Amino acid sequence: MSSIVKKTLSVGGNVCFVGSLEAFREHYPDKAVSAGTLIAAEGNKKVVGDKFASVPSFRLPECHDEEEARALVVYVPQDIHADKVTIHVGGAVTNSDTHNCHNLIILEKGAKALVEVRYAGGLCRCGRVAEAFVGEDAELEIVSFFDGTDTSADVESVTFASCAERGRFTSTVVAAGCDSFKDKTKVILAGKGAEAYLNGVGVGRKEQRMECDTIVEHAAEGATSRQLYKMVADDKSTTRFNGSIYVAHGAERTEAYQQNNNIVLSADARANALPQLEIYADDVKCSHGSTVGQLSEEALFYMRQRGIDTESARHLLVEAFVGEVISKISDNLLAEEIARKVRV
Numbered sequence: 001m002s003s004i005v006k007k008t009l010s011v012g013g014n015v016c017f018v019g020s021l022e023a024f025r026e027h028y029p030d031k032a033v034s035a036g037t038l039i040a041a042e043g044n045k046k047v048v049g050d051k052f053a054s055v056p057s058f059r060l061p062e063c064h065d066e067e068e069a070r071a072l073v074v075y076v077p078q079d080i081h082a083d084k085v086t087i088h089v090g091g092a093v094t095n096s097d098t099h100n101c102h103n104l105i106i107l108e109k110g111a112k113a114l115v116e117v118r119y120a121g122g123l124c125r126c127g128r129v130a131e132a133f134v135g136e137d138a139e140l141e142i143v144s145f146f147d148g149t150d151t152s153a154d155v156e157s158v159t160f161a162s163c164a165e166r167g168r169f170t171s172t173v174v175a176a177g178c179d180s181f182k183d184k185t186k187v188i189l190a191g192k193g194a195e196a197y198l199n200g201v202g203v204g205r206k207e208q209r210m211e212c213d214t215i216v217e218h219a220a221e222g223a224t225s226r227q228l229y230k231m232v233a234d235d236k237s238t239t240r241f242n243g244s245i246y247v248a249h250g251a252e253r254t255e256a257y258q259q260n261n262n263i264v265l266s267a268d269a270r271a272n273a274l275p276q277l278e279i280y281a282d283d284v285k286c287s288h289g290s291t292v293g294q295l296s297e298e299a300l301f302y303m304r305q306r307g308i309d310t311e312s313a314r315h316l317l318v319e320a321f322v323g324e325v326i327s328k329i330s331d332n333l334l335a336e337e338i339a340r341k342v343r344v
Contacts, residue, residue: 016082016113017075021104024073035071035102038131038160042186056215056244056278058158058184071102076111078135084114084331089128103130107138107167114331115140118147119155119178130159134167136191143329145174145338146181153178158185165191165220172329175210176203176342186215189223189251200229201322203342204237204269211240214258218251218281227258230322233269240272245286247279254281258288263295263321265314315343 017027021035042057076082089101107113119126134140146155155178161169175181187196202210210233216225231239245256262271275288295317303313322342329335 016077016080016085017073018085019073021071021073024075028075031075033073033104033106035104035131038133038162039129042160055217055248056186056246058160058186058213058215071104074103074105074113074115076107076113076138078108079110080108081112082114084116087115087117089117089119089126101128103128105130105132105140105142107132107134107140109135109164110137111135112139113141115142116331116334117142117144117157119145119153120148125154126156128155128157130157130161132159132161132169134161134163134169134194136164137166138164139168139170141170141172141330143172143174143331143334143338144183145341146177147341148178151178154180156180156182159183160186160188161196162188162190163194163196163223166193166195167191168195168197170197170328170330171199172325173200173212174203174326174338174342175201175212178208180209180211182209182211182213184213186217187225188217188219189225190219192220192222194220194223196223196225197328198225198227198229199325199328200241201325201342202229202231202239202241203322204231204233204235204239206235206237208237209239210237211242213240213242215244215246216256218245218247218254218256221251222253223251224255225257227260228325228328229260230325231260231262231271231273232265232318232322233262233271234265236266236268238270238272240274241290242274242276243288244276244278245288247277247281247284247286249280251281252283254284254286256284256286260288260290261321262290262292263318264292265295265318319343 163169173183200212204210229241233239241260247254264271271292273290275290300313326339
C-alpha cells in the first residue's frame with residue numbers, strides 16, 4: 001500500500017495529478033493508461049537479428065499484487081514543472097505482514113518532476129513495482145530509500161522506465177537501514193537522444209543484504225547512459241551489484257558508461273559485483289569497471305597523524321566514498337538527510 005504527500009505547480013490552469021488509477025481515468029478519460037503496460041511490453045518484446053535470442057529484463061517481486069485498483073498514478077502534463085512528489089510505502093501492519101504497491105509515473109512532452117520514494121518502518125515485507133514513461137524532452141528524477149526504524153524490514157523494488165526522444169531519466173537508490181533491500185531498475189532508451197543516469201549506494205551492517213541490479217537498454221541511436229554504484233559492506237553483511245548495458249542493433253552513436261566501486265570493512269563481509277556489456281551496434285562508446293577493496297591505510301594514518309581518532313577517520317572516509325553518489329541528488333536538503341542515514 002502507498003500514500004502520498006504532494007505539492008503542485010499550476011501553469012495555465014493545468015496541475016500535476018497524483019492519485020488512484022480510477023481517479024486518473026475520471027480526470028483524463030482520453031488517456032489510455034493501464035497498470036502493467038510497460039511490463040507486458042517487456043514480456044512480449046521481439047528481438048531483431050540472428051546474433052541473440054532475448055533482451056535482458058527483470059521478474060516482478062513474488063509478493064507483488066497485480067490488482068490494478070491499487071495502482072497510484074503520478075501524471076505531469078505537457079510542459080509542467082512539478083514540485084517534489086513524495087510517495088510513502090508501508091506503514092503500520094494491520095491484517096497482513098506484506099505491503100505492496102504499483103506506481104505509474106507519466107511525464108508528457110517537456111514535463112519535469114522529482115519523485116521521492118520513502119519506505120517506512122513497521123513493515124515486514126514490501127514489494128513495489130513502478131512503471132515510468134518519460135516523454136519527449138521530459139525529465140524525471142526518482143530518489144528511493146528506507147526511511148523507517150524497523151530494521152527487520154525486507155524491501156524489494158522493481159522499476160521499468162521508458163524514455164522517448166531526448167527524454168531524461170535519473171534514479172538514485174539508497175539501499176541501507178533494513179534487513180534486506182533489493183532494487184532492480186531497467187531503463188529502455190527508446191527515443192533518439194534519450195538519456196539515463198542510474199546512481200546507487202548500498203550500505204550493509206550486521207547480517208544485512210543490500211542488492212542493486214540494473215539494465216540499460218539502448219534501443220535507439222544517439223542515446224547516453226551513465227551508471228555509478230558504490231557499495232559498503234561491514235560486519236557480516238553482503239552487498240551485490242549486477243549491472244548490464246545492452247546495445248541493440250541499429251543503436252549507433254551510443255555512449256554508455258558503468259562504474260561500480262565496493263569497500264569491505266570487515267573480514268566477514270562480502271561484496272559481489274557483476275558488470276556486463278552486450279553490444280550489437282558498431283559505432284558506440286561503451287565501458288564498464290568494478291573495484292573491490294578496503295579503506296586506504298595511508299589515508300587513515302594521515303588522518304590519525306592530524307588528531308583524528310580511528311573511528312572518526314573511518315566514518316569520514318566512508319562518507320566521502322558514498323558522497324559522490326548522494327551529491328547527484330538535485331534536492332540538497334534531501335541529499336543531506338540521506339547522507340545522515342548512511343553513515344557507518
